[in-house]
Amino acid sequence: MTVSNAIEVRDLTVWFGSGTERSDAVKRATFSVAEGGSFGLVGESGSGKSTILRAIAGLVPTWSGEMTVAGEPLGRKRSPAFYKKVQMVFQDPYGSLHPRQTVDRVLSEAMQLHGLTDIDRRIARLLEDVGLGTGFRFRYPHQLSGGQRQRVAIARALAPEPKILLLDEPTSALDVSVQAEILNLLADLRRERALTYVMVSHDLGVVGHLCERAAVMQQGEIVEVVTVESLRTGAVTQDYTRHLLASAIASAR
Template sequence: MNALEIKDLNVWFGEGAARTDAVKHVSFDVAEGESFGLVGESGSGKSTVLRAIAGLVPTWNGEMRVMGEPLGVARTPKFYKTVQMVFQDPYASLHPRQTVDRVLSEVLGLHGFKDIDARIDKLLRDVGLGPGFRFRYPHQLSGGQRQRVAIARALAPEPRVLLLDEPTSALDVSVQAEILNLLAELRAEHGLTYIMVSHDLGVVGHLCGRIAVMQTGEVVELLGVEKMRALQAEHPYTRHLLESSIGAVR
């Protein structure tokens, strides 16, 4: 079964003469349990695709399905129990005046869970943080710890699909590998499906089995990560990306 099906997706901003077409005729499928990457340079439309799936961009047409269910303009509570998103900047995505406990409690309560204390403890353990972090504020955490809290928040509703928007790009290089390894472990443990956006082919090669390469809003090539590592790309733009990152993807 496919966790995600995208067919002929178009996303735009503005109207009339001011309209900008950010995503054009994008199609791809992601199997349940797969980790799929969207790569490309800044402005290629990869994050816009992710935001359209999440319901953060209302101006789109085409077809999108999650677990076989078609998506409309509005997202339902059922959707947000199935799909969650981890954003690029963990500090900006966490409320500066809310403790970790408050952040996680609100999400769990919103989704109707009752055993909130036990669930918070488990979520913190799952992301490699102990109970001592529960009542800290974001400014008391390192960048890597904040991203672990953001991942815990995304896991709180017990989703089946995680949308990962450059989840390590705002972190120090020394911390990036830790977060990628954590994401790999969580995917294996919980049977999650990942759709990950990154400009870093090394990051994508670490976590994903297949990638879609985007340029100026279009998917120019779909290929497996083994072909990516072997530099066996067909499209000139993909070859350019691989050659520019030749040390990172091997």
């Protein structure tokens, strides 16, 4: 059976500024993600990986190339249908939630925005799905731990029932023990909801836990697309990828 691609990116260049002040943050990036797949973008800080994610989400207007996501060829603006199919989970669970909104309001507003009904039942199910339960429904962000806040952020992303999640370093702001819990949650949700993931991370261990394939980025360019199995065995072709692997091994000791 042929598996179609949920995401296709071809010759994507993203820049900031103009004229002599222009800086290309991403240069001619090309990759695809199969429906139901999980794809990582890895590299050191400033390599362009988060910029790709933001370009897909429509948060960066200055780009060229071709992007097709969930069957929709993307232009400068995203359609309402796009945001029902594609949602993003940001790095900082502290900054991504409004401090004066309860969990209930955060989730109900996300559903109302997409025209969903039966909101009470949906909220209860979402909270159960992300491992919180209805006891957290009327709490404010300051009453939650970092891991709990990120669970709420994931629930908010799932509220419109998307098929694709864009994950921008979803565990990097969390304690190591909590990171594993969130990664396991994301793996479970992907399986249960048949989701497609694109995840940005500087941590090869995180990518290895959640993804099957990954693009290795350096200075705005994809230098190599590898399977996670090849990362585990060291069967890579580029010196920069070997450098990332060596750094990951050293930091784990």
